[in-house]
Amino acid sequence: MIAVRRLAGVRNEDGAVEVGSFVVGAILLGIVSVGIVIAATSVVPYTQDNAARSDLSALASAQSIAHAKDGTYFSSEDLAGRGYVSGEGRVAAGVPQGAGCFVAVSGSKTGRTFVATDRAQAQDTNPAVDTSCLTREAYSLLRARVSAPVIAQDSFDRSESGTWGLADVAGRWTQPDFYAPRLSVAAGAGRISNEAGHSIRMSLPTQSVPSATVKTEFSVSKVPNAGGFTLFVIGRKAGTADYRAKVFVSPSGAVALDLLKKVGNVETRYTGRAIGGISYRAGDRLNLRLEVKGNSPTTISGKLWKAGQPEPRAWQMTAKDRSSGLQGAGVAGIESYLSAATTNGPIELALHEYEVRLA
Numbered sequence: 001m002i003a004v005r006r007l008a009g010v011r012n013e014d015g016a017v018e019v020g021s022f023v024v025g026a027i028l029l030g031i032v033s034v035g036i037v038i039a040a041t042s043v044v045p046y047t048q049d050n051a052a053r054s055d056l057s058a059l060a061s062a063q064s065i066a067h068a069k070d071g072t073y074f075s076s077e078d079l080a081g082r083g084y085v086s087g088e089g090r091v092a093a094g095v096p097q098g099a100g101c102f103v104a105v106s107g108s109k110t111g112r113t114f115v116a117t118d119r120a121q122a123q124d125t126n127p128a129v130d131t132s133c134l135t136r137e138a139y140s141l142l143r144a145r146v147s148a149p150v151i152a153q154d155s156f157d158r159s160e161s162g163t164w165g166l167a168d169v170a171g172r173w174t175q176p177d178f179y180a181p182r183l184s185v186a187a188g189a190g191r192i193s194n195e196a197g198h199s200i201r202m203s204l205p206t207q208s209v210p211s212a213t214v215k216t217e218f219s220v221s222k223v224p225n226a227g228g229f230t231l232f233v234i235g236r237k238a239g240t241a242d243y244r245a246k247v248f249v250s251p252s253g254a255v256a257l258d259l260l261k262k263v264g265n266v267e268t269r270y271t272g273r274a275i276g277g278i279s280y281r282a283g284d285r286l287n288l289r290l291e292v293k294g295n296s297p298t299t300i301s302g303k304l305w306k307a308g309q310p311e312p313r314a315w316q317m318t319a320k321d322r323s324s325g326l327q328g329a330g331v332a333g334i335e336s337y338l339s340a341a342t343t344n345g346p347i348e349l350a351l352h353e354y355e356v357r358l359a
Helices: 043-071 076-081 134-144 175-180
Strands: 026-028 090-093 103-107 113-117 120-124 148-152 183-186 187-192 200-203 213-218 229-238 241-249 255-262 264-281 287-295 299-304 315-322 331-338 349-358
Touching: 026 255, 026 299, 043 090, 043 103, 043 113, 043 120, 090 134, 103 134, 175 183, 175 187, 187 200, 187 331, 213 229, 213 331, 229 287, 229 349, 241 287, 241 299, 255 315, 264 299, 331 349
Parallel strands: none
Antiparallel strands: 026 090, 090 103, 103 113, 113 120, 148 349, 183 187, 187 349, 200 331, 213 287, 213 349, 229 241, 229 331, 241 255, 255 264, 287 299, 299 315
């Protein structure tokens, strides 16, 4: 619930409440005392989205009051410390240091994110909204703060060379510098040029979460002529251990899905099988969904299907594990590997979609 407190002496000489700039900051917040009160009292998606928009409008009003009263905007932390905001809500706001503009975002329980600026009221992020007040990285991180249940998301709608750059939600993809010559973003996909005998791991700086679902859509440029191509999707990584799904494309075009645990360099296979109905051809798109949920035991579940076909209703395979060191929170990521036996490389992985949600 968010409320805006009306303060005396906060209007300019024209009688208007002013809007200016404040330093980058984001917290979960509400706005104190009397005034506008917004409460989500229903689980109906429309109501949840409406509450997120209202929270965003209330934040913009509070910043206007703070600027008119004190001559400046404040970070969300400072707003709380000065008594402008308190309570609950999923709202974040930021601007460059000293800039006369702001961007604020709010997250709905439906997974949608809304944005407001010094020039625009609360809008869905799907339409084009001018967020040039912030750098792309700052805006991506700002959205990540409020986008739960979406933790990370990337549609790769950009062009990059030597990096995957900034994701839509969760900041910048990270990788060692020596990966750079193999990385690019083009034609709506993050691309890795895989050489035989080498693996490449990519991740986003997401917060560690206890349960997550990872959804990917991917393709590879060739069917390997020997050995095989592997995509690992990691659902929970803690230290040097992780739970992962393994998609293996064989020289015959058969595709298998396995559920694994990896500790250091040692893999433990829980379950897996070839997925019927898939005879892989170069460029075919596949969808993978991996869920890693709970602890003691952790349940690992996966399913794989061709893009354009209905998603299977049930998990194709499930495993349970109680290994110490993995019974808590972790982060997600991907890893690709081309067998040393393959001689028709390099083979390019194209990651068309990547999304991590709270499970």
